Amino acid sequence: MTAAKVTKGDQTRQRIIEQAAHIFNKRGYAGSSLSALMEATGLRKGGIYRHFASKEELAAEAFDFAWETARDIRLHDLDSTAPALDQLKQLIANFVDRRARVPGGCPLLNTAVDSDDGNPMLRGRARKALADWKGRIVRTLKKGIARGEVQDDVVPESIAILIVSTLEGALMISRLDDDPQALRIAQGYLNGVLDGLRVPATEPTRRRSARGKSTSL
Amino acid sequence: MTAAKVTKGDQTRQRIIEQAAHIFNKRGYAGSSLSALMEATGLRKGGIYRHFASKEELAAEAFDFAWETARDIRLHDLDSTAPALDQLKQLIANFVDRRARVPGGCPLLNTAVDSDDGNPMLRGRARKALADWKGRIVRTLKKGIARGEVQDDVVPESIAILIVSTLEGALMISRLDDDPQALRIAQGYLNGVLDGLRVPATEPTRRRSARGKSTSL
Amino acid sequence: MTAAKVTKGDQTRQRIIEQAAHIFNKRGYAGSSLSALMEATGLRKGGIYRHFASKEELAAEAFDFAWETARDIRLHDLDSTAPALDQLKQLIANFVDRRARVPGGCPLLNTAVDSDDGNPMLRGRARKALADWKGRIVRTLKKGIARGEVQDDVVPESIAILIVSTLEGALMISRLDDDPQALRIAQGYLNGVLDGLRVPATEPTRRRSARGKSTSL
Amino acid sequence: MTAAKVTKGDQTRQRIIEQAAHIFNKRGYAGSSLSALMEATGLRKGGIYRHFASKEELAAEAFDFAWETARDIRLHDLDSTAPALDQLKQLIANFVDRRARVPGGCPLLNTAVDSDDGNPMLRGRARKALADWKGRIVRTLKKGIARGEVQDDVVPESIAILIVSTLEGALMISRLDDDPQALRIAQGYLNGVLDGLRVPATEPTRRRSARGKSTSL
DNA sequence: ACAGTCGGGACACCCCGTTTGT
DNA sequence: ACAAACGGGGTGTCCCGACTGT
Numbered sequence: 077m078t079a080a081k082v083t084k085g086d087q088t089r090q091r092i093i094e095q096a097a098h099i100f101n102k103r104g105y106a107g108s109s110l111s112a113l114m115e116a117t118g119l120r121k122g123g124i125y126r127h128f129a130s131k132e133e134l135a136a137e138a139f140d141f142a143w144e145t146a147r148d149i150r151l152h153d154l155d156s157t158a159p160a161l162d163q164l165k166q167l168i169a170n171f172v173d174r175r176a177r178v179p180g181g182c183p184l185l186n187t188a189v190d191s192d193d194g195n196p197m198l199r200g201r202a203r204k205a206l207a208d209w210k211g212r213i214v215r216t217l218k219k220g221i222a223r224g225e226v227q228d229d230v231v232p233e234s235i236a237i238l239i240v241s242t243l244e245g246a247l248m249i250s251r252l253d254d255d256p257q258a259l260r261i262a263q264g265y266l267n268g269v270l271d272g273l274r275v276p277a278t279e280p281t282r283r284r285s286a287r288g289k290s291t292s293l
Numbered sequence: 294m295t296a297a298k299v300t301k302g303d304q305t306r307q308r309i310i311e312q313a314a315h316i317f318n319k320r321g322y323a324g325s326s327l328s329a330l331m332e333a334t335g336l337r338k339g340g341i342y343r344h345f346a347s348k349e350e351l352a353a354e355a356f357d358f359a360w361e362t363a364r365d366i367r368l369h370d371l372d373s374t375a376p377a378l379d380q381l382k383q384l385i386a387n388f389v390d391r392r393a394r395v396p397g398g399c400p401l402l403n404t405a406v407d408s409d410d411g412n413p414m415l416r417g418r419a420r421k422a423l424a425d426w427k428g429r430i431v432r433t434l435k436k437g438i439a440r441g442e443v444q445d446d447v448v449p450e451s452i453a454i455l456i457v458s459t460l461e462g463a464l465m466i467s468r469l470d471d472d473p474q475a476l477r478i479a480q481g482y483l484n485g486v487l488d489g490l491r492v493p494a495t496e497p498t499r500r501r502s503a504r505g506k507s508t509s510l
Numbered sequence: 511m512t513a514a515k516v517t518k519g520d521q522t523r524q525r526i527i528e529q530a531a532h533i534f535n536k537r538g539y540a541g542s543s544l545s546a547l548m549e550a551t552g553l554r555k556g557g558i559y560r561h562f563a564s565k566e567e568l569a570a571e572a573f574d575f576a577w578e579t580a581r582d583i584r585l586h587d588l589d590s591t592a593p594a595l596d597q598l599k600q601l602i603a604n605f606v607d608r609r610a611r612v613p614g615g616c617p618l619l620n621t622a623v624d625s626d627d628g629n630p631m632l633r634g635r636a637r638k639a640l641a642d643w644k645g646r647i648v649r650t651l652k653k654g655i656a657r658g659e660v661q662d663d664v665v666p667e668s669i670a671i672l673i674v675s676t677l678e679g680a681l682m683i684s685r686l687d688d689d690p691q692a693l694r695i696a697q698g699y700l701n702g703v704l705d706g707l708r709v710p711a712t713e714p715t716r717r718r719s720a721r722g723k724s725t726s727l
Numbered sequence: 728m729t730a731a732k733v734t735k736g737d738q739t740r741q742r743i744i745e746q747a748a749h750i751f752n753k754r755g756y757a758g759s760s761l762s763a764l765m766e767a768t769g770l771r772k773g774g775i776y777r778h779f780a781s782k783e784e785l786a787a788e789a790f791d792f793a794w795e796t797a798r799d800i801r802l803h804d805l806d807s808t809a810p811a812l813d814q815l816k817q818l819i820a821n822f823v824d825r826r827a828r829v830p831g832g833c834p835l836l837n838t839a840v841d842s843d844d845g846n847p848m849l850r851g852r853a854r855k856a857l858a859d860w861k862g863r864i865v866r867t868l869k870k871g872i873a874r875g876e877v878q879d880d881v882v883p884e885s886i887a888i889l890i891v892s893t894l895e896g897a898l899m900i901s902r903l904d905d906d907p908q909a910l911r912i913a914q915g916y917l918n919g920v921l922d923g924l925r926v927p928a929t930e931p932t933r934r935r936s937a938r939g940k941s942t943s944l
Numbered sequence: 945a946c947a948g949t950c951g952g953g954a955c956a957c958c959c960c961g962t963t964t965g966t
Numbered sequence: 967a968c969a970a971a972c973g974g975g976g977t978g979t980c981c982c983g984a985c986t987g988t
Contacts, residue, residue: 088946088947102409102410103323103410103411104321104323104324104407104410105324106320106321106323106324107321107322107323107410109979109980109981110980110981110982111979111980119947119948120947120948120949121948121949121981121982122946122947122948122949122950122983122984122985123946123947123948124947125981125982125983126945126946126947126948127946130981130982131981131982180409180410181406181409185406185465186406186409188465188466188468188469189398189402189403189406189407189465190321190406190407192319192397192398192403192468193319193320193321193324193397194320199469202469203469203470206466206469206470234478237463237466237474237475237478238459238478238479238482240462240466241459241462241463241465241466241475241478241479242455242458242459242462242463242479243462244461244462244465244466245457245458245459245460245461245462245463245465246454246458246459246462248402248405248406248458248461248462248465249405249423249454249457249458249461251405251409252405252416252419252420252423253420253423257454258454258458261451261454261455261458262455262458262459265455265486269482300969300970301969301970302969302970305970305971326955326956326957327955327956327957327958328955328956336971336972337971337972337973337974338957338958338959338972338973338974339958339959339960339970339971339972339973339974340970340971340972341971342957342958342959343969343970343971344970347957347958348956348957348958522967536843536844537757537844537845538755538757538758538841538844539758540754540755540757540758541755541756541757541844543959543960543961544959544960544961544962545959545960553967553968554967554968554969555961555962555968555969556963556964556967556968556969556970557967557968558967559961559962559963560967560968564961564962565961565962614843614844615840615843619840619899620840620843622899622900622902622903623755623832623836623837623840623841623899624755624840624841626753626831626832626837626902627753627754627755627758627831628754633903636903637903637904640900640903640904668912671897671900671908671909671912672893672912672913672916674896674900675893675896675897675899675900675909675912675913676889676892676893676896676897676913677896678895678896678899678900679891679892679893679894679895679896679897679899680888680892680893680896682836682839682840682892682895682896682899683839683857683888683891683892683895685839685843686839686850686853686854686857687854687857691888692888692892695885695888695889695892696889696892696893699889699920703916734949734950734986735949735950735985735986736949736950736951739950739951760975760976760977761976761977761978762975762976770951770952771951771952771953771954772952772953772954772977772978772979773950773951773952773953773954773979773980774950774951774952775951776977776978776979777949777950777951778950781977781978782977782978
């Protein structure tokens, strides 16, 4: 493992990415002008273009940074040794309660919508981000199943998709309404879903009778 | 009753709106150039600006049209005399199955994300569209409660928000993945939620015991 | 002499000319858009183009109207039977004191400067206006000479040019400074010049000795 | 003394100003399109807008340059040690004889008329130019008074205004007529006025009796 | 290696003056 | 007299490359 030397240029590059991430996440790709990036970074165009071949490349890297930041915020305080369902509830709570730390809203949502027509580069990054997020939930659930905390007929992929879909949709509504109500409701429902996946601790024989067909995924 | 005369200008105006609605819904506001609108409509700039004071005004009217179209597609085959929960299930099914008839995806989702930073005019229209949609679901549920089809402790507003949030989020995921899986999962989940709201026909005395904690609000 | 019938169209045409005259005189030819003329007249473009073949033609007619109006304001209260020099002093006084009745300033000055590069049509009209004005002063002076009020070696054309030049220049300065001082000074000097042209009433033999060479024109 | 470095950009900027000054002085602000400026400078819009924030800013700087050029032409060969009245006569002669070196006519006159309605930026520059010019004449006269060349009851400000007004007005007429006659007449008249201000060299006791009423202020 | 200067070429939105059909 | 549309030009800004200097 070679200790990568961090040059001054790398620092500048990273600074550009961080500043650009905010601009792109707020205004979208087409709505973000290089002038705005210049103002935010304090650099001239030449200074920016030394580090990135094009606006698109910068946008892609900025998205990656924005996504990692958002993801870390949502993984905050997650104890990977805790019960799987508690971890997921914490994840949901972080999504709802810490959303203000992601200025401009969820980069995944924004970029998925923004790159819907063209921009395959951004779209690819967004897909990776989605896979990343789903993957974490899936792994958590699988571990829960393995540990006997979660019922073994649960399809982790489906639960993950439901969580992501509901949270992102609710976030969109909450931002449009400027009211956290939608997120609160989504949180309540999702917590209920998760509770329904739990293996009853005291009645090992009565596995699934209480769960209606309606909530099985 | 004065028969409103439809002039040639009105037809042209409407044609512009319809063509523009597609462009805006696909590419977003900033990504939609007047050149693209010219090409789509076959008119010159002068011909377009005769009917709209600005790009923003055209975008607003195009959004209204796009929304009405999308809404009508989702209300297709909805029998307002049918049981409330059946109506809502049909609404959800239309959302999922007829989504291809709304090119570019849901205008509400797209515009909510696109207008997140500025553009208050578009934002206002998106809010109205959301209120429109939520209102329809709420009214249906209230009618169901009045008819005794739906349990009377249900909060219609919350159900409406859950439905909209989940569907929109799942649509975003499905479009990003280019895979209807997310929408199918959301549909299954929401149908289950709706089933949980039903007043049991055969056991009028056992009102709520069968509903698990998982689906309660 | 055929009694010209004044049709409704003629009235409209005249109304357009009058409204346009203000716009053109204030903003200049290039600075006056048809939109501004539409707003001022309450007509649509088609309505304007019905009466004038082009913007240029309208501007030319508007200038003529503006000039006639300005000229009449300056000829106000001029008694053509009064002594020539008194008439001219009155003309100058009107120019100075009644200037506010010509909104936008002197059309001759404005149009002469405005049409300096191209626009030969407007330029021709401005030349006619200048000839008109000079001609009136010249005729007045000639009459004064014939009547023995004005010395017979005066060159009327030169006096006319001096009066027009000085007044127009002073008007420009006064408008730029937003201060009538320049006009007052010009008026004082010109009155002095006119006084120097008078045939002394009491000393018919001493014709020109008191007038310095400096003020002979 | 820091030697201000002249970069390539500064040279380009100056070139733009000089070329633009001609265009603006000939066609006026509204009549000067960026296309014309592009053609004159050989630059594209991007190249021009790199150096100026707007057309208005460029026009303002172009006016300053045009005025300085015109002023220098009129101050040509002015010996500041010569008698005050001789200096002023030379100034007037320069104005008349060297006018062709100021293509498009006097920038002060043109801009004063052109900016009469709006454009406060240009108007402010024109006012400064007027003050500049008046100030030079006033200072010359005051020096003449101090030296005993000019009568001490002369009001320098009034003489300055008269000179400027008359010359500018005559220039307008001369350009309109395409005939230097008006300027010649103005020159003759103003020279006479200046002669009337002179302190008689040979008759120190008879201070003012020889000055006719005609030239008194 | 890195950043800044300068300019290009294209295009943005919008409004221009004009013609045509009625 | 207007409604409708045209064709082109208005100013301004875009993203980017090439050059210049450190």
